[in-house]
Amino acid sequence: MNFPDWVTYIQQRTETALQTILPAASLAPCRLHEAMRYAALGGGKRIRSLLVHATGSSFTHAKPEQLDRAACAVELIHAYSLIHDDLPCMDDDKLRRGKPTVHVEYDEATALLAGDALQTLAFQVLAETSVSATAAGQIEAILLLAQAAGSHGMAGGQAIDIASAGHEITREVLESMHVRKTGALVRAAVLIGARAGEGVLDNRRQRLDHYAKRIGLLYQVVDDILDAASDTATLGKTAGKDASNGKPTYVSLLGLTDARRFAEDLLSEAHEALAPLGERASRLHELADFISHRAF
């Protein structure tokens, strides 16, 4: 399958798997379940799911259904984080993926609870059916997800992000924020993919982790570039939001040209990390290009 067809294929698989995993909107409490489905279905590039599938199918002999569930768990954490990030007390965003954000479409209380319940569901998915050939592997996948989402990962990055608005910060602080806020979950997608099925246990795992760290940061640098260089219609969310919120970004810190150069460096490093893994890593190689391709 060529790359664009594969992307579409995995995106559709993920949508179908999420449709099944999410509680039906006809089940009580209906409004909550509706809001959870509204937030988690029908949108997004599903980068995290693509990373889980690309890693798992190339390196672990995992069944596609196991990868679907691992991918859904990561996507559910991502969906929860977007709902909470968009709330008025956080980024106060009205638009996401070209649709009204959850608290605009429903209400704040429902958005809060939908985010909470999506986070819980992510862990439930990983506990309900094994994504790994062993119970120990299943537990490790749960731990990887928790570490990526928690106060040393995504939630911690968000806290630094909120605190940094309106302040000048160093490049080191910016990197540490981005590594947590976006990088941790993108990295977890690769590591959980590598933990699926029989798992990747030799030094190929270190290679994959190095790749994962580079694209985790790359993803956020590209996001900073797109926020500064695109319009709202193209983004499907409010453009120029970081600048108007006084949020430090790679563009505000380095300027557009150097931010692009930094993204190019990260892309090269990601490709280099994969090189010794040979042909098997071709999907991951293409995914690194895919993540960066709108930024140059």
Add this chain to the structure above:
Amino acid sequence: MNFPDWVTYIQQRTETALQTILPAASLAPCRLHEAMRYAALGGGKRIRSLLVHATGSSFTHAKPEQLDRAACAVELIHAYSLIHDDLPCMDDDKLRRGKPTVHVEYDEATALLAGDALQTLAFQVLAETSVSATAAGQIEAILLLAQAAGSHGMAGGQAIDIASAGHEITREVLESMHVRKTGALVRAAVLIGARAGEGVLDNRRQRLDHYAKRIGLLYQVVDDILDAASDTATLGKTAGKDASNGKPTYVSLLGLTDARRFAEDLLSEAHEALAPLGERASRLHELADFISHRAF
């Protein structure tokens, strides 16, 4: 050890275990970690922890340290739910356990993220070190916690609670709300205790589950009674809040006398469920009394 001494002993063990499990406030992001500690430490009756320990130590041969971790996981979910319930878009409460609520002491964004990160930490705790003698038991404990916390459990009950404000609801709807909102996690405390160590696998488990369901509901009926019949200083949180918010409760639906009678019935049923388990169940018997004792 007599019952009051045992309660104090377990409460202190739980506090110590939580102190260790929660990230230090000196670790970045400091404000987030401070808020997490503020919310989870130094307060509460630790009913859920007492239930984990009483069940686990009497029926499963679990090590006390395993029960500490299981208890902390349940208490962390409880702590997260209180932070989010108190937010302005939910119950908008200013006082909790005699202290300003987290969003009052810190700010709304920090409170939101602290709740999010405490939920994640609960799952991380159960994934990091086994509370069970087997990996399968560990996974089952994680699943029990997720089912209790999610949209069919605690978060779902909260959604029904919010939606019911200002509306007349039937006793059936009220019960279904309470069973989810408070009952699910109280029940999970018993079931996770029963899943610790070597686990309780015979028909004693059904007995414990029946007990757990009764006290889960009892806990909320008692809460309704106390909210109506106490003052703010005694409660450590704003009294009469349910009535002023137009929230249906057992007191608003049945009146104080019949609500008390219902609580007495639930207490008897909880005791009856334990009777065939003999002496081993004595702590759980005492805990049922402890849960209800301020209501009569």
